[in-house]
Amino acid sequence: MPFILALDQGTTSSRAIVFDETGSIKSLAQKEFRQIFPQPGWVEHDGNEIWSTQAGVAMEAITSAGLTATDIAAIGITNQRETTLVWERSSGRPLHNAIVWQDRRTAEMCGKLRAEGLEPLFREKTGLILDPYFSGTKLAWLLDRDPELRRRGEKGELAFGTIDSWLLWNLTGGALHATDVTNASRTLLCDIHRGEWDDGLLEIFRIPREMLPEIRSSSEIYGETAGRLLAGKIPIAGIAGDQQAALFGQACTAPGMVKNTYGTGCFMLMNTGETPVRSRSNLLTTVAWRIGGRTSYALEGSVFIAGAVVQWLRDGLGIIKASSEVEALAASVPDSGGVVVVPAFSGLGAPHWDPYARGTIVGLTRGSTAAHIARAALESIAFQTADILEAMEKDSGIRLAELRVDGGATENRLLMQFQADLLGVPTVRPATAEITALGAARLAGLATGVWENESEVAASWVADRRFTPAMEQEQSALLRNRWDRALQRAKGWET
Numbered sequence: 476m477p478f479i480l481a482l483d484q485g486t487t488s489s490r491a492i493v494f495d496e497t498g499s500i501k502s503l504a505q506k507e508f509r510q511i512f513p514q515p516g517w518v519e520h521d522g523n524e525i526w527s528t529q530a531g532v533a534m535e536a537i538t539s540a541g542l543t544a545t546d547i548a549a550i551g552i553t554n555q556r557e558t559t560l561v562w563e564r565s566s567g568r569p570l571h572n573a574i575v576w577q578d579r580r581t582a583e584m585c586g587k588l589r590a591e592g593l594e595p596l597f598r599e600k601t602g603l604i605l606d607p608y609f610s611g612t613k614l615a616w617l618l619d620r621d622p623e624l625r626r627r628g629e630k631g632e633l634a635f636g637t638i639d640s641w642l643l644w645n646l647t648g649g650a651l652h653a654t655d656v657t658n659a660s661r662t663l664l665c666d667i668h669r670g671e672w673d674d675g676l677l678e679i680f681r682i683p684r685e686m687l688p689e690i691r692s693s694s695e696i697y698g699e700t701a702g703r704l705l706a707g708k709i710p711i712a713g714i715a716g717d718q719q720a721a722l723f724g725q726a727c728t729a730p731g732m733v734k735n736t737y738g739t740g741c742f743m744l745m746n747t748g749e750t751p752v753r754s755r756s757n758l759l760t761t762v763a764w765r766i767g768g769r770t771s772y773a774l775e776g777s778v779f780i781a782g783a784v785v786q787w788l789r790d791g792l793g794i795i796k797a798s799s800e801v802e803a804l805a806a807s808v809p810d811s812g813g814v815v816v817v818p819a820f821s822g823l824g825a826p827h828w829d830p831y832a833r834g835t836i837v838g839l840t841r842g843s844t845a846a847h848i849a850r851a852a853l854e855s856i857a858f859q860t861a862d863i864l865e866a867m868e869k870d871s872g873i874r875l876a877e878l879r880v881d882g883g884a885t886e887n888r889l890l891m892q893f894q895a896d897l898l899g900v901p902t903v904r905p906a907t908a909e910i911t912a913l914g915a916a917r918l919a920g921l922a923t924g925v926w927e928n929e930s931e932v933a934a935s936w937v938a939d940r941r942f943t944p945a946m947e948q949e950q951s952a953l954l955r956n957r958w959d960r961a962l963q964r965a966k967g968w969e970t
Contacts, residue, residue: 476495476496477495477496477548477920477923477925478493478494478495478496478501478540478542478546478547478548479493479494479495479547479548479549479550479551479916479919479920479925480492480493480533480536480537480547480549480550480551480709480916481493481494481550481551481552481553481909481912481913481915481916481919482529482533482550482551482552482553482642482915483553483554483717483909483911483912483915484525484529484552484553484554484555484638484639484642485554485555485717485738485739486555486558486575486576486577486738486739486740487507487508487510487739488505488506488507488508488528489505489506489508489525489528489529489531489532490503490504490505490506490532490912491503491504491505491529491532491533491535491536491537492504492536492909492912492913492916493536493537493540493542493547494912494913494916496920496925496926497935498907498913498916498917498935500907500909501540501542502536502537502539502540503536503909504531504532504533504535504536504539505532506528506531506532507528508520508521508524508525508528509521509524511572516578516579516580516582516821517578517579517580518574518575518577518578518821519572519573519574519575519578520558520572520573520575521569521572521573522560522562522569522572522573522641523569525573525638525641525642526641526642526645529642530645530704530705533705534705534706537705543706543707544700544705544706544707544708544709545707547705547707547709548710548919548920548923548925549696549709549710549711549712549713549919549920549922549923549925550646550700550709550710550711550712550713550919551712551713551714551720551912551914551915551916551917551918551919551920552639552642552643552711552713552714552715552915553639553714553715553716553717553720553911553912553914553915554637554638554639554642554658554714554716554717555575555576555638555717556576556637556638556657556658556661556716556717556718557576557608557609557610557613557637557661557662558573558574558575558576558610558637558638559573559574559610559613559614559617559635559637560573560574560635560636560637560638560640560641561614561617561624561628561633561634561635561686562633562634562636562641562644563632563633563634564631564632564633564634564649564652565632567644567645567649570624570633571617573638573641574613574616574617576608577739577740577779577821578607578613579607579821579822579830580607580613580616581607581612581613581615581616582607582822582830582831584607584612584615584616585605585606585607585612585830588605588679589605593605593679596675596676597663597676598753600666600667600668600673600675600676601660601662601663601664601665601666601667601673601676602660602667602751602753602759602760602761603661603663603759603760603761604757604759604828605663606828606830607822607830608777608779608824609661609662609663610637610661610662610663610664611662611663611664611676611680611682612663612680614635614662614680614682614686615680615681615682618680618681618682619681625681625683628682628683628685628686629683629685630685631685633686634652634686634688635682635686635687635688636652636654636688637654637658637661637662637716639654639655639658639714639716640652640653640654640658640688643697643698643711643714646700646701646704646711647697647698647699647700647701647711648701648703648704650698650701651697651698652688652689653688653689653690653691653697654688654689654690654691654714655690655691655692655693655714655715655716655765656670656690656691656692656693656762656764656765656770657693657714657715657716657719657761657762657763657764657765658714658715658716659672659688659690659762660761660762661716661761663676663680664676664677664680664682664687665690667751667760667761667762667772668751670690670762670765670770671690672684672687672690691714692764692765692766692767692768693713693714693715693719693764693765693766693918694712694713694764694765694766694767694918694919694921694922695712695922696710696711696712696922696923697711697712697714698710698711699711710919710922710923711919712918712919712920712922712923713915713916713917713918713919713920713921713922714915714918715764715914715915715918717736717738717742717911718736718742718744718775718911719744719761719762719763719764719773719914720911720912720914720915720918721734721736721742721744721881721882721910721911721914722734722744722746722763722764722773722914723763723764723914723917723918723932724881724907724910724911724912724913724914724915724917725879725881725905725910725914725936726932726933726935726936727744727745727746727879728746728771728929728930728932728933729746729748729933730746730747730748731745731746731747731871731873731875732745732746732879733745733746733864733867733875733878733879734878734879734880734881735860735878735879735880735881736880736881736882736910736911737781737782737856737880737881737882737883737884737885737890738781738782738882738883738884739780739781739782739783740777740778740779740780740781740782740783740824741777741778741781741782741856741859741860741882742775742776742777742778743775743776743777743860743863743864743867743878744761744763744773744774744775745773745774745775745867745871745873746763746771746772746773747763747771747772747773747774747871748771748772749769749770749771749772750772751772752772752774752870752871754774754866754870755869755870756826756866756867756869756870757825757826757827757828757866758774758775758776758825758826758863758866758867758870759774759775759776759777759825760772760773760774760775761773761774761775764918766918766921766929774867774870774871775825776824776825776826776862776863776864776866776867777824777825777863778824778825778856778859778860778863779819779820779821779822779823779824780818780819780820780821780834781856781859781884782798782856782882782883782884783818783820784816784818784852784853784855784856785798785801785852785853785884786798787818787820787852788801788848788849788852789801792845792848794845794848794849795849801849801852801853801887802853802887802888802889802890804845804846804849804850805846805849805850805852805853805889806850806889807846808844808846808847808850810850811838811847811850811851811854812838812840812842812843812844812847813838813840813843813957814836814837814838814839814843814847814848814850814851815836815837815838815851815854815855815957815958815961816834816835816836816848816851816852816854816855817832817834817835817836817837817855817961817962817964817965818834818852818855819832819833819834819835819965819966819968820833820834823962823965823966824859825862825863825866826862826863826866827862827962827966829966829967831966831967831968831969831970832965832966832967832968832969833965833968833969834965835961835964835965835968836848836851837960837961837964838851838957838961850889853887853889853890853893854890854893854954856884856890856894857890857893857894857897858897858954858955858958860894860897860898861894861897861898861955864878864898875898875900876900877900877901877902877903877941878894878898878900878901878902878903879903879905880894880902880903880904881904881905881908881910881911885902885904888942891904891942892942892945894942895942895943895944895945896944896945896946896951897946897951897954897955898944899944899948899951900944901941901942901943901944902941902942903938903940903941903942904938904939904940904941904942905936905937905938905939906937906938906939907937917932
């Protein structure tokens with residue numbers, strides 16, 4: 476039986492999962508790494524720590540499954556997408572901490588580019604908006620801050636990459652500097668219609684083309700692991716950004732199918748087929764994947780703070796000792812008691828895109844308790860998701876039949892039921908919890924013959940539980956209205 480090793484490099488931890496050919500998990504290993512906050516609004520990671528933790532859990536997963544490198548048919552990579560790293564080609568040494576997708580330091584740069592009237596150009600070519608979220612402004616910030624970096628980049632001495640490129644570079648011992656089209660589409664530097672780096676966009680940011688990785692498809696054999704790594708040579712055959720990998724893992728292979736991932740942030744994607752749909756509602760147009768020369772596109776909406784709001788309840792407010800306690804605390808009251816939490820700790824994502832918004836709690840009375848705040852915090856995840864779905868339906872002209880959901884927060888039954896109630900459509904949780912890693916494994920398996928085609932992948936998807944709407948539409952509308960009023964108080968706080 477062939478096995479696939481999926482490397483799932485996330486925002487807070489590196490994970491490795493071994494899947495068999497049925498998509499079942501053989502073993503799993505995980506290790507957290509440091510979150511670095513140099514100043515308010517800045518978030519960084521240590522690139523060497525990302526690599527060491529990822530390499531460590533990869534070996535651990537293979538060993539704990541009772542396997543060796545010769546048993547692994549392929550490796551698939553999925554990663555936190557917009558996080559940006561620059562390293563020295565000769566030594567492989569990072570020259571700065573990785574700037575994480577959550578980082579907001581380039582908000583002023585984005586505002587200046589918008590004021591120059593450049594946003595329509597970026598929207599047309601990249602499908603993205605000008606926001607600190609994306610990689611291009613992060614890389615430009617690094618180069619603007621240190622002219623020597625730009626000079627060395629122009630000479631071909633430095634490499635830029637998102638985390639997939641960084642892992643691929645290290646896995647191959649520096650032999651490959653490449654990325655897949657899904658990660659490239661998140662940089663503000665790639666023309667998604669051609670699937671290539673765009674010279675005009677590079678010129679705007681003054682980014683040397685010599686620093687950029689080669690853009691490849693999402694499912695192909697890129698190369699092999701260096702012999703000293705993982706005790707053998709293994710084909711690396713699938714790469715996709717985490718949300719595109721989850722879309723594929725959820726078997727949303729037909730146009731109109733939608734998934735939402737509940738992690739540190741919250742990410743909803745709709746497959747729009749081989750035609751990119753330009754959003755009129757501040758959603759992103761992005762590449763879903765490229766397989767066998769065929770590119771599929773997606774609409775995407777991103778919530779910056781989802782599961783992270785529960786971590787804030789634990790670490791910031793101290794009203795729970797463990798994240799797992801939040802459901803019981805929130806369920807101890809029948810509703811939020813009029814309390815609304817807007818967790819705009821690092822601005823607001825789609826469809827609002829306000830980097831100057833900040834978190835608020837409104838509706839407090841003397842009767843408000845920790846339980847009301849906990850419930851309102853959970854509900855904020857569902858409200859933000861509902862905002863995105865409403866925009867997605869407007870852009871696509873499709874009324875959804877169901878929302879396929881994944882991520883850690885889907886274990887929270889209170890949240891999943893409230894989500895179904897707000898949306899008015901069922902939320903459906905898959906039988907396989909590790910859906911993002913499974914998507915990367917499926918892409919790698921397609922390239923190496925473990926699975927024959929996308930239809931075989933779609934047929935293997937199995938539901939675990941459906942949450943059916945139970946709330947009256949009038950009540951849902953009242954709650955949405957109260958959320959909208961709270962949003963207005965959070966927007967533009969820092970301006």
